[in-house]
Amino acid sequence: MTPLRGRDRELGLLTSALAAAHRGDGRLLAVTGGLGSGKTALLRRLPPLARHRGLRALTAGCAPQEQDFPFGVVGQLLDPLPGRGPLDLVPGPDRFAELLSFVTDFSADQPLLLLVDDLQWADPVSLRWLTQLAGRLPDSRAAVVVSLREGEPGADAPPVQACVERAATVVHLGPLPTAAVADMVADHLGRPGEPGEIAARRRASGGNPLFLAAALASRHPDEPAAGHATAVPESRPVALRERLAVALRSQPEPVRRLARALAVLDQEPDPVTDLELVGRLARLDTAAGEAAARSLRRLGLLADGDPPRFAHPAVREAAEESMTPAEYEHIHLRAARLLHHGGHPAERVAAHLLAVTSCHAGWTVEVLRSAATAARRRGALEEAARYLRRALLGTSPSGADRAALLLDLAASERDLDPQAALRHLSQAVLLLPTPAARAIAAARTPPSLLGSCPPPFIDTVAKAAADLGDPDTRTGVERQAALRLEARLRHVAVAGPGELDQCAERLRALGDTPPMGTAAERELATVLLHGATVTQRMTAAEVAFRADRLLQHEPAAPGHVHTALPLLCGVLAAAESLDAIGPWLTSAREHARRDGAPVPRAVVAAELAHVLLARGRQQEAKAHAEEALAHGMAEWATLSSMTALVRVAVQSRDTELARRLLGHRREAADHDHRPSPLQLLRACVATAGGDTATALEYVLDWGRSAERAEWRNPALFPWRTWAAGLYHRLGQTRRAHDLADEEHERAVAWGTPGAVGRAQRVRGAITEGERGVGLLRESAELLRRSVNAMEAARTELLLGRRLRASGRDTEAEERLRRARDLAVGCGVSWIADQACRELTDPAGSRRPAAVAALTRAERRVAGLAAHGVPNKLIAERLEVSSRAVEKHLTSAYRKLRVAGRSELAAFSPLLPGPADA
Numbered sequence: 001m002t003p004l005r006g007r008d009r010e011l012g013l014l015t016s017a018l019a020a021a022h023r024g025d026g027r028l029l030a031v032t033g034g035l036g037s038g039k040t041a042l043l044r045r046l047p048p049l050a051r052h053r054g055l056r057a058l059t060a061g062c063a064p065q066e067q068d069f070p071f072g073v074v075g076q077l078l079d080p081l082p083g084r085g086p087l088d089l090v091p092g093p094d095r096f097a098e099l100l101s102f103v104t105d106f107s108a109d110q111p112l113l114l115l116v117d118d119l120q121w122a123d124p125v126s127l128r129w130l131t132q133l134a135g136r137l138p139d140s141r142a143a144v145v146v147s148l149r150e151g152e153p154g155a156d157a158p159p160v161q162a163c164v165e166r167a168a169t170v171v172h173l174g175p176l177p178t179a180a181v182a183d184m185v186a187d188h189l190g191r192p193g194e195p196g197e198i199a200a201r202r203r204a205s206g207g208n209p210l211f212l213a214a215a216l217a218s219r220h221p222d223e224p225a226a227g228h229a230t231a232v233p234e235s236r237p238v239a240l241r242e243r244l245a246v247a248l249r250s251q252p253e254p255v256r257r258l259a260r261a262l263a264v265l266d267q268e269p270d271p272v273t274d275l276e277l278v279g280r281l282a283r284l285d286t287a288a289g290e291a292a293a294r295s296l297r298r299l300g301l302l303a304d305g306d307p308p309r310f311a312h313p314a315v316r317e318a319a320e321e322s323m324t325p326a327e328y329e330h331i332h333l334r335a336a337r338l339l340h341h342g343g344h345p346a347e348r349v350a351a352h353l354l355a356v357t358s359c360h361a362g363w364t365v366e367v368l369r370s371a372a373t374a375a376r377r378r379g380a381l382e383e384a385a386r387y388l389r390r391a392l393l394g395t396s397p398s399g400a401d402r403a404a405l406l407l408d409l410a411a412s413e414r415d416l417d418p419q420a421a422l423r424h425l426s427q428a429v430l431l432l433p434t435p436a437a438r439a440i441a442a443a444r445t446p447p448s449l450l451g452s453c454p455p456p457f458i459d460t461v462a463k464a465a466a467d468l469g470d471p472d473t474r475t476g477v478e479r480q481a482a483l484r485l486e487a488r489l490r491h492v493a494v495a496g497p498g499e500l501d502q503c504a505e506r507l508r509a510l511g512d513t514p515p516m517g518t519a520a521e522r523e524l525a526t527v528l529l530h531g532a533t534v535t536q537r538m539t540a541a542e543v544a545f546r547a548d549r550l551l552q553h554e555p556a557a558p559g560h561v562h563t564a565l566p567l568l569c570g571v572l573a574a575a576e577s578l579d580a581i582g583p584w585l586t587s588a589r590e591h592a593r594r595d596g597a598p599v600p601r602a603v604v605a606a607e608l609a610h611v612l613l614a615r616g617r618q619q620e621a622k623a624h625a626e627e628a629l630a631h632g633m634a635e636w637a638t639l640s641s642m643t644a645l646v647r648v649a650v651q652s653r654d655t656e657l658a659r660r661l662l663g664h665r666r667e668a669a670d671h672d673h674r675p676s677p678l679q680l681l682r683a684c685v686a687t688a689g690g691d692t693a694t695a696l697e698y699v700l701d702w703g704r705s706a707e708r709a710e711w712r713n714p715a716l717f718p719w720r721t722w723a724a725g726l727y728h729r730l731g732q733t734r735r736a737h738d739l740a741d742e743e744h745e746r747a748v749a750w751g752t753p754g755a756v757g758r759a760q761r762v763r764g765a766i767t768e769g770e771r772g773v774g775l776l777r778e779s780a781e782l783l784r785r786s787v788n789a790m791e792a793a794r795t796e797l798l799l800g801r802r803l804r805a806s807g808r809d810t811e812a813e814e815r816l817r818r819a820r821d822l823a824v825g826c827g828v829s830w831i832a833d834q835a836c837r838e839l840t841d842p843a844g845s846r847r848p849a850a851v852a853a854l855t856r857a858e859r860r861v862a863g864l865a866a867h868g869v870p871n872k873l874i875a876e877r878l879e880v881s882s883r884a885v886e887k888h889l890t891s892a893y894r895k896l897r898v899a900g901r902s903e904l905a906a907f908s909p910l911l912p913g914p915a916d917a
Helices: 008-022 039-044 046-052 072-078 093-109 124-139 158-165 178-189 195-205 209-217 235-249 253-265 275-281 286-299 313-321 325-341 346-353 362-377 381-392 400-413 418-431 435-442 455-468 476-492 498-509 519-534 540-553 558-562 567-575 581-595 598-614 618-630 639-651 655-662 678-688 692-708 719-729 733-750 753-765 769-783 789-805 809-826 829-838 846-852 856-866 871-878 882-896 901-910
Strands: 028-033 056-061 112-117 142-149 169-172
Touching: 008 028, 008 039, 008 046, 008 112, 008 142, 008 169, 028 039, 028 124, 028 158, 039 046, 039 112, 039 142, 046 056, 046 112, 056 072, 072 093, 072 112, 072 124, 093 112, 093 124, 093 142, 124 142, 124 158, 142 158, 178 195, 178 209, 195 209, 235 253, 235 313, 253 275, 253 286, 253 313, 253 325, 275 286, 275 325, 325 346, 325 362, 346 362, 346 381, 362 381, 362 400, 381 400, 400 418, 400 435, 418 435, 418 455, 435 455, 435 476, 455 476, 476 498, 476 519, 498 519, 519 540, 519 567, 540 567, 558 581, 558 598, 567 581, 567 598, 567 639, 581 598, 598 618, 598 639, 618 639, 618 655, 639 655, 639 678, 655 678, 678 692, 678 719, 692 719, 719 733, 719 753, 733 753, 753 769, 753 789, 769 789, 789 809, 789 829, 809 829, 809 846, 829 846, 846 882, 846 901, 856 871, 856 882, 856 901, 871 882, 882 901
Parallel strands: 028 142, 028 169, 056 112, 112 142
Antiparallel strands: none
């Protein structure tokens, strides 16, 4: 039998009455309490105790549906006793006296315990009989124990109270003490609970045994207790709500109305539970509202204290379920009106309007818009979007008012679901009445998504731009809109690829220092720089100067992801001017993390991946690419806007990432003229599978598309070098040389050491003899000046192999060690591994590859630890927490397969020391 927790004192009072009855001193005792306080459980403990003391226990349970059966309760009590005749349905005084005498006479030979549960539902005849029996108990050997649920309508009826007043002792069951709660928690967990958990459980349940048991049953225990089943019965929460619903249905109408009103107003996260307001919502005056609250509190459904609140969430659920859909909408609408006219915050009002679909009053739209504004300010974008979607139900299907709502909705959705934001923005533009309004709205379209819009919308944007005309002829907001529209249309090259060739000319027309005082001017400059870069109509030096200047004017805010600014990463990466963009993006990333919106976090992660890849730090670039995908980038971004992730997959030879990106097929929806990266991803997978001919065809197909789109710059996608390498594998040397020479010529024209060095390496790789070695030496010299350490490592590896094959072992060893060290430094394990295999010391071949697998932060921490620097000083030196140091060290130990600092010291030659960190 389950232990009865926290009722020892009450049980002691009742068992004392059993002993007194056995001695001939009978009495009536009453047990009172609210719903779920444990009255029935307490009465169930008495029959075994009575039998132990020589008393015969007789029990009866009362029910509302049996109140019309005279002597119903008396019949349940006395039917088991021998020697009693049948009860009359219409009893008279003689029959009363006979039954009373029967009990006292029978108890003289056999002491009796009579138990009556839920006295408030007893039939009137039985109630009178029990009341009269109470007067005969003092000189008898019979005890009567009745239970009474407080707060029930029948509990205060005069016949019931007349019976209870005859009780010698009234035992009231209040909340369980803390020790009893702790025992129940321990019974469930199979171990003692934590003090904080016990206190929280007692607060949440109000010390009510029913609510506490339901809360414990709603979750699995942390550890299975010996001898206890771990499965949680699914019916417990439903059964609890049904029991509460029955209790509420038995209440008078005012009490039910108050419970429903409180259920509507007592909702997280910002409940409004002022009793006066709840009463007004329930249409009760002050006195009636207070009386109804007292009934609910006595019943155990309201917690003690003010403001009124339910004792358990299941009470609110039961009250809500007691309403029909029409009643539910009506009371929420009434609550919204009361809160609105009472001056409550718009979000409180809007929370109720979300439950209403039939009201289209003008004030509801304004409230919902105000609530959306407040939600956006505190970063609750999903809530803001919900308010605005509801507001759309209250507007006409056309007109400026609906357009304004759609624009607000798009602003709330752009950090959550850019494709949905784009749809709503497109709808708004088509509804606006004037060209200027349409142009200003269209200028809010994210450039990266404009190409996936339906052609009619792009035509509308182009027409809006044409209607505004030359930005220099406009002022104020219209001029900014005209600049933004020009940027967007040039970015998607609406009129065809020929527009890209005009970007450099347009940029030069703005002067050596184009105006960048406004966000619109910076957007246009970014798009023009990107166009000049991909078409290679400017040199890297010209582009880098303007791009760095532009970045100085742009704040590092997450909102830049909805403008043309993400294109700047590709421009600066191609120009190998990365000193400023890295810290700028790191700052933007911190802001995005604090805001929490997924779209800015995903785009900034992709931008960081692009920049890190340009530095040759492939492993870190892959980590940021995974972060972008984890924030859902593949769900809403077009493939053309995922260029950075494609570059990471292709250049790191990550076929798994390539396959994941191939599963994202939105390129068919794009209407701009940029080449799709799908072919490059397919080439990556084919190469890994050994299908060189197929891989070559994919690369050449992309190259043809790039040429048609006037994407000429080899610093962006060096497809000619990839194709040259594949031609060389297939033995088609002449074609390989033609492509490699063309790539080199274009790289020299662009002017970055990385692009020229990479092209030169390919030329050296496919050229035999000393001529090839010479080209590789030139490549190595060029790449020493490049920011891309991985490209330098690849050249050193290839050069070392060629030197080793020609018998020049000393220089070969030097080149291979340099390749190994560069690869370790930038985290490219496959280069480090191949370099080690070529070296004459195979014993340490696994060590550099393992070090290369460390992240940059792990290498810095592990390097200082390997050189004997204590954790505390490492944290101070790197300006991080001690916890972060321990985390990085633990990860480094795992990757290097060492047990601790003593074994880590063996890696010190390959790790940065105090002078490098």
